[in-house]
Amino acid sequence: MDATTxxxxxxxxxxxxxxxxxMPERxxxxxxxxxxxxxxxxLGRLVRYDVRDVxxxxHEHRHG
Incomplete structure (x- = not known):
């Protein structure tokens, strides 16, 4: 089994x-x-967010 699986x-x-x-979808x-x-x-017309990226x-936008 390789890493991608x-x-x-x-x-x-x-x-x-x-x-x-x-927050609002807008x-x-x-x-x-x-x-x-x-x-x-x-993906075509679909927008998706990878949880890891989010x-x-x-975390990059934390303050304090």
Missing amino acids: QITPTFLTQRELAELLR TLEDWRLTQTGPPYIK LTWV
Whole structure:
């Protein structure tokens, strides 16, 4: 078994991420347009967020 078979990425929809961060979906849309939010993946017309990328992004934006 190689390293890639051990990886189980978890991808969130915009709605799921908005619920997780407790913010409006529109904020995530604005962040994508201004390229200021967490990294996202486009699969055709679908937008997905890798949980690992989101957690890294959140920790990079901590204050205090």
